[in-house]
Amino acid sequence: MAAQKINVLFGRGHLEVTVPDGVAPTVVRKMPVDKLADPSGALRAAFDDPVGAPPLDELARGRSSACILICDITRPVPNGLFLRPMIERMMASGIPAEAITVLVATGLHRPNEGAELAELVGDPWVLDHVRVENHFARDEAAHVDFGRTATRGTPVKLDRRFVEADLKIATGLVEPHFMAGWSGGRKVVAPGIAHHETIRTFHSARFMEDPLAIQCNLAGNPLHEEQLEIVRMLGEVYALNTVVDEDRDLVFVNFGEIIESHLAATAFAEASTRVAVPRRFATVVTSAAGYPLDKTYYQTVKGMVTPLDILAPGGTLIIASEISEGFGSPEFRAAQDRLVALGPERFLKTLEAKTLADIDEWQSEMQLKPMRLGRIELYTTGLAPDERAATGVSIIADIDRAIADSVARHGDPNVAFVPEGPYVVPVHGE
Template identity: 75%
Template sequence: MNDTVNIAYGRGHLAVRLPDDAEATVIRKVTLPKLGDQTAAIRAALEAPIGAVPYSTLVKGRRSACILICDITRPVPNRLFLRPMIEGLLAAGMPAAAISVVVATGLHRPNEGAELAELVGDPWVLDTVRVENHFARDDDAHVDLGPTSRGTPVKIDRRFVDADLRIVTGLIEPHFMAGWSGGRKVIAPGVAHHETIRTFHSARFMEDPLAVQCNLVGNPLHEEQLEIVAKIGEVYALNTVLDEDRDLVHVTFGEVIASHLAAIEFIAESTAIAVPRRFKTIVTSSAGYPLDKTYYQTVKGMVTPMDILEPGGTLIIASECSEGFGSPEFRDAQERLVTLGPERFLATLKAKTFAEIDEWQTEMQLKPMRMSRVQLYTTGLGAEERRITGVELVESVEAAIRASIDRAGDVAVAIIPEGPYVVPVHAARS
């Protein structure tokens, strides 16, 4: 009987029936114990911070506060921690009008209306304090803090820089360029000016071999982010870790760098999974909703399993793309990729100081395309959008697996149900 494996797709799963002769290796994160009381865990982290005084002490005497949250592309459990943080500020005597929650959109679109309500997850928060989006293209909304040692212009949202108490919140997960998400990344690119973002998303950073998932040592993007935090000054962070069911399994609070590193230390071994061989057939996902809302976000799932992909093999990715393709700028970059071809497209990027908005995602797509055949299963893209993906479209994941096995003459198949939330590492490197 055929084995069936469920992979993350949209708000549910896609059931994939494997060929009878397939020898499947299913790669998942190590299962972490769930927290019995998630709210209590949040409050405990706030009162036992890393590199900082307890939250109840930290908030005393503060004149204003700005709390950053990730945008809708990250499943951060804002509903669990925003209210206790805001209640702590109010209890310390800070007026509600002096508290702002800013959605760290980077260069993504704003989150508004019902989507903003979903993102915040608690009507009380929306009724009590200002919740606003960051707009990277608004020059007047940023403070110029001067360039980094590498020459990156540092301009950060004025609401955050000017706040007496600055707090970032986010999710710790592998990031295919910056090593790990969360912490300092919520500031830059989260609330950075477009020139800041476009500089450290340029080819001289993106093509650096150390700008990869799960690596912070020598990673130029991480180092830029650390310099940017140092320019801002005092910043605190609340970092969350979720399991495959999107339940909270760990939380840290404290000084932004120290608390971020502590959360990474907790999750690293359970996320980077040693795999003893490489595969000519890999099946993965874009991690389901909300990460597979667009094709733009889907690229992350293509890049993450590259370490176990045999050159010349086939990478099959399933992504619903329920919201379509992505930004107009990303569409333009993909159109240029298809028109120019990978080599000429990359040559145009290397000649620039500022990357064009969102073209860095197209640049990252080149990496798996250089070494393998990339195939996409989706139900959310139209004919023209499918054309400019630059990859092969398949109508059936099962048929694509069968064809890949036949081409490769190898029945071994790696399956990564949770997509880029899991980082398979070839055992020879571990």
Template identity: 70%
Template sequence: MQIELLYGRDGLTLEMPAGADTHLIEKPAFPKAKKPGEQIADAFENPYGSACLADLCKHKSSACILICDITRPVPNHLFLRPMIETMVANGIPLPAISILIATGLHRPNEGAEMAELVGDPWVLDNVRVENHFALVDADHVDLGITEGRGVPIKLDRRFVQADLKIATGLVEPHFMAGFSGGRKVVAPGVAHHETIRTFHSARFMEDPAARECNLAGNPLHEEQLEIVRKLGEVFALNTVIDDKRNLVFCSFGEIIESHLAAVEFVRGYTEIPVGRKFKTVVTSSAGYPLDQTYYQTVKGMVTPLDILEDGGTLIVASHCAEGIGSQHFRAAQERLVALGPDAFLQTLMAKDFADVDEWQTEMQLKPMRVGRIQLFTENLSDDDFRITGVDRVSDLSTAIASSMAQHGDKAVAVIPEGPYVVPKSEPARQA
């Protein structure tokens, strides 16, 4: 049996070993959608909790559009130009419209990468596109702290000071914030490093409610909601795509209400009741662009944990074409390997501000507590692999067969889309 895994740009064919009892875990088919242009036009004209886009533009002198960075496959090429043309047609001067890349604490996207991200030469030729830099203090406005958990509210002034504020993004499961998109594009997307590092401190990360597909009591989600409300009127265009990157849903309107509409739609296609746990689980890191670093690969390790038996084996395929990730993340991984998981976690517990990117290492502790992690990749050097803290496998089929033999169990769960699918061990509810 052959299974196509999302892996890099081109995918990876997995040959299941003889005798494997394969349980393929995939999203159900999305309903047939209108053509992308029609979906986007409908979203602008039929918003959630706000006036339509054309009316929102009237009497506005400037606009700032947030887009996600290169780690998210958002179909920007489909909606940026019609959004901008609607703004201009309704009175906002073209020079007063800007696009801000919501990098959080990721590296900037420039040159050919920016062109790929925006996806439309007309937009690049006509609109100012800039990166957010979380470490530049002067770029941010201090709006105080949240009442809930005392998170500093410092946001990019280019967004704060715009008359019309629109966040755009992809709504999918997120292993800490429940779901991506909407309010998350604002914070941490265009937040100051102190805001981001507070979100990612151990008091948030170790909260059991900070998990994929959960918004109830999720401390990150609740603080994000308070932050966007502090800004007054903020709007969002939320998109959902299938495994071929086709647009299957979009919603526009007030940022919280429109985001929840997209969450409601996508939840039924991403949370998959399986009805059991497995001693061998095979997954991906969702392919390009998400699997370009080991930093992002950790998401693929966390999402399937509900179906991994204690002591089981989790096998992850990730391209890692850009290597480990940032120097900050490398330093955190070095500490994990040197100290061990328990001692590493203890170094985090008393911090108000997490060190940059060490939160991803902290999230790796979760699968390490459950079972053995194995990684298939073709692009990490021996020195880089040493600091992953996981086991290397050179052949997926052989690794699966070895796991089956070790556990004495032929059942193997395979999740081709990785963290875009959230398998649940409970059975499906009866209608």
């Protein structure tokens, strides 16, 4: 009998994993959802019949300018499907092309430029007809100061290009997010186009260590609540929300008032994304979701956190990530160096006293969660030797051998496989 093979997302394709003899695999995937047979037709319907708002044609009529937010290259959003139709409707309703800006909501990530920007936008027509620009969180003059949130005192500064636009639309992908509950919607605004002080407040230990700041949870989630308060400061904001399957094909799209439409999209996504698993496993094999999420070690950490609910205490989490671009930022690399030098407990104590987190150290803080629970093993074709040491996890050269070794170490032949990584949320006991 041929050995069983399981493909996990890796780079722009898949990594074929051979299930060792004697292993009983449990493969955790999203619940089946039909692909949209006519994505363009579904998009037209979304524009014509929005959630909690008039049709896009009416919204655009009489407006002098518009700003459309798009996620950066770390999210596989089908921008090439919807940007041109959205812009053409705006222009047909009287907004001049020169008054329309597509703004890449980079947060504190690097800008997307050149060929990468063309890939991100997905349609040369858009680049030829309107301005497409990046957000720079450290550009002081580029932000409008709204003061502080009433509930938790978060400083609120947002990109002037969005704030001053007559029509404001955020676009994005609705997927589980390991801190904010769900991506998309209000998160594209903050931290997407927020000033570094806003972002660094969100990522301080006060928020990060809150037990309700977890994937798929909005109730009482302090990050979500702050994001809603910030969006309401802007007044009238709309959103286009998408959900894609493991093949990156569209399975859902809606448009409308940003909060109401986002909640409708999260309800759809949750029905397929949260997957009940009846037991915990001493060995869990997962991915960082492939390209574009697994370009950096920074984003790889998300894949380590999402499946923790089904990892038995003291178990082994094996994650595959290409990491073609290294750590992601010098700041994150520096945080990892501190984590390795200090150890998890001392590193966390250095974070807890800060009101503003150092840039990108929050991802090192998130890595503490799987480190507290068990052993992390990383299979990657990227990273130089010194970079591998700075991950703070065990690097493996053979993922098949690592699975067999883990099974032998724990004396448990049952292994969970989560091929799509953080796009699936396994939940124990539901």
